Amino acid sequence: MKLIKLTVISAAVLASTAALAAEPVVVVDDNTAVAYEAEPVAVSYEAEAEPAYAYNADAGVVRNTTGAVVGGTKTFFQTAINxxxxxxxxxxxxxxxxxxxxxxxxxxxxxxxxxxxxxxxxxxxxxxxxxxxxxxxxxxxxxxxxxxxxxxxxxxxxxxxxxxxxxxxxxxxxxxxxxxxxxxxxxxxxxxxxxxxxxxxxxxxxxxxxxxxxxxxxxxxxxxxxxxxxxxxxxxxxxxxxxxxxxxxxxxxxxxxxxxxxxxxxxxxxxxxxxxxxxxxxxxxxxxxxxxxxxx
Incomplete structure (x- = not known):
């Protein structure tokens, strides 16, 4: 009976991790109450992509011709003044x-x-x-x-x-x-x-x-x-x-x-x-x- 209760409770916890990510989880086992804390989910962020018109400081040239010259008025202007x-x-x-x-x-x-x-x-x-x-x-x-x-x-x-x-x-x-x-x-x-x-x-x-x-x-x-x-x-x-x-x-x-x-x-x-x-x-x-x- 204890095993069935634990299985049902575990399934409920997995189904609602988003709502319970910051809240402790309480499991009742007959006369004993045990509190479990949910671990935060790791989120990975990628570095922001470098703009197409970025300059190579060593070579003094634009890395992406199409992005710099054809990409639009703003990037063309930036190329012209740099x-x-x-x-x-x-x-x-x-x-x-x-x-x-x-x-x-x-x-x-x-x-x-x-x-x-x-x-x-x-x-x-x-x-x-x-x-x-x-x-x-x-x-x-x-x-x-x-x-x-x-x-x-x-x-x-x-x-x-x-x-x-x-x-x-x-x-x-x-x-x-x-x-x-x-x-x-x-x-x-x-x-x-x-x-x-x-x-x-x-x-x-x-x-x-x-x-x-x-x-x-x-x-x-x-x-x-x-x-x-x-x-x-x-x-x-x-x-x-x-x-x-x-x-x-x-x-x-x-x-x-x-x-x-x-x-x-x-x-x-x-x-x-x-x-x-x-x-x-x-x-x-x-x-x-x-x-x-x-x-x-």
Whole structure:
């Protein structure tokens, strides 16, 4: 009889554990009353999931591209105002800086600008047929947008993107001896005067590609170097003479100087301009840059 009573009472206790979890259970056994306390039920809580737009402090990149960029206005805004890195640079495109946003652990979107007077960096001279031109000034403006990849996940990088170039290069022609020689014809330099010109590229959008390295020196600070090229396209050139109305002596190779009263300094400038445009100077602009990066 005692066994039956205990069995019935135990079943009732198991069926009502929720209601009796905090209350003691009393079991009556004929003349003896025994109180049993119910043990609390253990509840397990999992740690709150990390948000999709969380940043990796070591790599400075967004872990989940889809969650950060596509997840909604809020997460996109948070991504935009939390860049992965900022960099300062100097190179053939000029002095500049860029800001980068992490798309995933191996990919960054970059927006930057490089330019200024880079004649000292990019100065020198170049030849167009037989005329040597000195670069006197180079006023560059090169805003760009691109993607920087770390295909192997280490310091090696590959980049590609678009430049919006607005580069003006001022040049001056050097005479060889007493003459400017253009296409095997000598034009008297004294009569012609100084030949000065400007060169600019026709492309309004210039695709570029680079390879480089970006080692981290500390947790937040790093250096970088890049090599590559941008396709700037053909050039527009303008050449003027300081003596545009002066009659110029012309000498064919191996002949004597002849002065045609209808041939003046501006005519020599027009010939030089045609040759300069035909050169397509810097059609492929070399990209060489070095700089420093700070990662957030």
């Amino acid at each position: 860049p992965a890195a900022v960099s300062a640079e100097v190179g053939t495109l000029g002095y500049g800086a860029n800001i980068a946003w992490g798309l995933n652990e191996k990919t960054e979107l970059q927006a930057g600008w490089a330019g200024g007077d880079v004649s000292e960096l990019f100065g020198g001279d170049f030849d167009v047929n037989d005329i040597e031109y000195d670069i006197k000034d180079a006023d560059f403006s090169n805003p760009y947008l691109g993607v920087q990849l770390r295909p192997t996940g280490n310091w090696f990088t590959m980049g590609a993107g678009i430049i919006v170039p607005d580069n003006d290069i001022e040049v001056t022609a050097n005479a060889k001896g007493p003459n400017y020689r253009i296409d095997n014809v000598d034009y008297n330099a004294k009569h012609t005067g100084t030949l000065s010109g400007t060169v600019e590229h026709r492309n309004k959008l210039a695709p570029y590609a680079t390879i480089g390295f970006r080692p981290n020196i500390t947790e937040n600070f790093g250096l970088f170097g890049e090599l590559g090229a941008a396709y700037m396209g053909k050039t527009n050139a303008t050449v003027t003479s300081s003596n545009p109305d002066t009659v110029v002596g012309v000498t064919q190779v191996g002949g004597t100087e002849v002065r045609d009263p209808n041939f003046t300094g501006k005519d020599v400038a027009a010939i030089a301009q045609k040759e300069l445009e035909g050169k397509d100077y810097l059609e492929w602009m070399p990209i060489v840059k070095v700089g420093a990066t700070y990662r957030f």
